[in-house]
Amino acid sequence: MTPKTVPDVIFHTRVRNPALEGDNPFEWKDVSTEEIFAGKRVVVFGLPGAFTPACSESHLPGYERLHDDFIAAGIDRVICTSVNDAFVMFQWGKARGIEKTMMLPDGNGDFAAGMGMLVDRSSQGMGKRSWRYAMLVEDRVITALFSEPGLRDNPPGVPLLVADAETMLTHIRQKG
Structure with missing residues (x-):
């Protein structure tokens, strides 16, 4: 059986550009799955939405609080992804005081869909969203996946x- 790899997608992000001044020192940057995951050990957690109760009060803060422990355990990067655009992800991270966890927008839901984690939350007025999960990715290969029931x-x-x-x-500490 071939190990499952993360889907090949392009994330449409906004990054700070020190050369830009004024009220908006950000510019668009497309980032590929390859750039994010190749040759790295990455923890990714997907969640239904920015500013939602469990996501804001428990899920995101837990990963931010333990970020340094993940790095000490050999993780290169901790990433939060959600089917929200770059502007929402930035403002949510800012509002929650997120400084270490990478906020990765999956605005079109391409990554969530490729993971088989895109769900229709239309009955809650939310449209298509990511299911709640966390995974360990090693050089693009998913080595552990914890999906909520x-x-x-x-x-x-x-x-x-x-x-x-x-x-x-x-899990990471037990795996070694």
């Missing part, structure tokens, strides 16, 4: 039982 049923609420930072960190 209910993906196929798509219940109204998305729990945070196995995709949390503590579960992922424990």
Whole structure:
């Protein structure tokens, strides 16, 4: 069986450009899956949406709080992804005081769809969103995936039982 790799997508992001001055020192930058994952050990967690309760109060803050522990355990980068655009992801990170975790917008849901994690939350007024999950990616290969129960049923609420930072960190430490 061939190991599953992360999907090949382009993320449309905004990055700070020191050469730009004024109120908007950012510019668009397209970043490929290859650039993010090739040759690296990366923890990625996907969640339903910026500014939503569990995502804002538990999921994202947990990974930010344990960021240095992930780095000490041999992780190169910790990434939060959501089916939100670059502007929303930036403002959400800013509002939550996120300084270490990379906020990666999946505005079109291409990454979530490629992962098999795109769900239709239209009955909650949210459109297409990512399911809640966390994974360890080593040189583009997914070596561990923790997906919350209910993906196929798509219940109204998305729990945070196995995709949390503590579960992922424990897995990485046990793996060595």
